[in-house]
Amino acid sequence: MNVQPASCDAKRPLKVSIIWHGLPAYAARLIRSIACREDIELTLIGSDTPARPAYLQEIVGQPIHWVGNDPTSPLLTELAQRPMDLCLTTGWAFAPCKRFAAIAKAGGAKVCSMIDNRWRGDLRQRIGKAYFHLFLRDAFDYAWVPGASASKLCAYLGVPQSRIATGLYGSDSSLFAPPTNVADRPYRIGFVGQHIRRKGLDVLLEAFRRLCASDARYQLHLYGEGELRGMAESTPGVLCHSFSDPEEIAAAMKTFRIFVMPSRDDNWPLALHEAALSGCCLLATRDVGNTPELITAENGIVVCSGDPEALTQGLHTLAQWSDEQRIRAAYVSRQLAEPFGPDRWRREFLGICSQLRCPR
Numbered sequence: 001m002n003v004q005p006a007s008c009d010a011k012r013p014l015k016v017s018i019i020w021h022g023l024p025a026y027a028a029r030l031i032r033s034i035a036c037r038e039d040i041e042l043t044l045i046g047s048d049t050p051a052r053p054a055y056l057q058e059i060v061g062q063p064i065h066w067v068g069n070d071p072t073s074p075l076l077t078e079l080a081q082r083p084m085d086l087c088l089t090t091g092w093a094f095a096p097c098k099r100f101a102a103i104a105k106a107g108g109a110k111v112c113s114m115i116d117n118r119w120r121g122d123l124r125q126r127i128g129k130a131y132f133h134l135f136l137r138d139a140f141d142y143a144w145v146p147g148a149s150a151s152k153l154c155a156y157l158g159v160p161q162s163r164i165a166t167g168l169y170g171s172d173s174s175l176f177a178p179p180t181n182v183a184d185r186p187y188r189i190g191f192v193g194q195h196i197r198r199k200g201l202d203v204l205l206e207a208f209r210r211l212c213a214s215d216a217r218y219q220l221h222l223y224g225e226g227e228l229r230g231m232a233e234s235t236p237g238v239l240c241h242s243f244s245d246p247e248e249i250a251a252a253m254k255t256f257r258i259f260v261m262p263s264r265d266d267n268w269p270l271a272l273h274e275a276a277l278s279g280c281c282l283l284a285t286r287d288v289g290n291t292p293e294l295i296t297a298e299n300g301i302v303v304c305s306g307d308p309e310a311l312t313q314g315l316h317t318l319a320q321w322s323d324e325q326r327i328r329a330a331y332v333s334r335q336l337a338e339p340f341g342p343d344r345w346r347r348e349f350l351g352i353c354s355q356l357r358c359p360r
Contacts (some may be wrong), residue, residue: 178279195226279330
């Protein structure tokens, strides 16, 4: 998105409300990049969150209003009726966010929808184009997406390219970083995410069992919760860890030689970006939306989803990489990941604000 000249800016601060479904810790770090600006008057709203609210507020450095998941919440209604210039809201699938945006737009605010759905080109999306034109086209003025795949989808739906911002997701590169000596990493494979079939954990466990049959040096470290936790705990060589704060995940990422994202369907998983910033060798499937941006032949492998044999071969190949290959992979992973994060988020946000201040 093109940023307008500074001369277009009005003197008064823009009144901006952000309502983020769940408000995860990474989002708090992104929002922190614009929270203290004198030209922005920010109101931050979250629904339920898996993180500690006090921890998130400490990261952002300003109050957070918690409205739960009830779209009729009196607090949500009161906040939505306040004068505002811009409302940023997560998607159109969450009732509180949808209602907040509708009230804000009726009051004269511009609405930016944060959309992470990736381009698939399937029948559902082709039918979705008609639904979008009938019910959603006038619900928001801007779309903010993670990367190229979601940008393609929004353009297909009919959002003008000048109204699509990218770089919505990204981890903090000051927190996630490679270890001092990449070559000394222990024999560990990592996975961070829900323990469910959509994330492909069942396929990863089978591939890991096959890897261990010929190479018993490796451990598989899993972070998260879900219905497949029991299957994971019963697999030899697997160590299960609970949902953890970003600081704990960042420390774990430094120890992974290989990071795996075996999903059957994943739009732009932040964990793959965290692993890339941490200089890991990466193994992911074609149904992971950020593989084109984060994986090349120099830092990882992309395989078909739902295929234990393909994932096993990927693990075998990366396990045999030399120290020189892994050092090069760490450099490439970091370079590919650095364009995403708080700095990029701030620039894209200010680009949207500049369009508001100086409409074309």
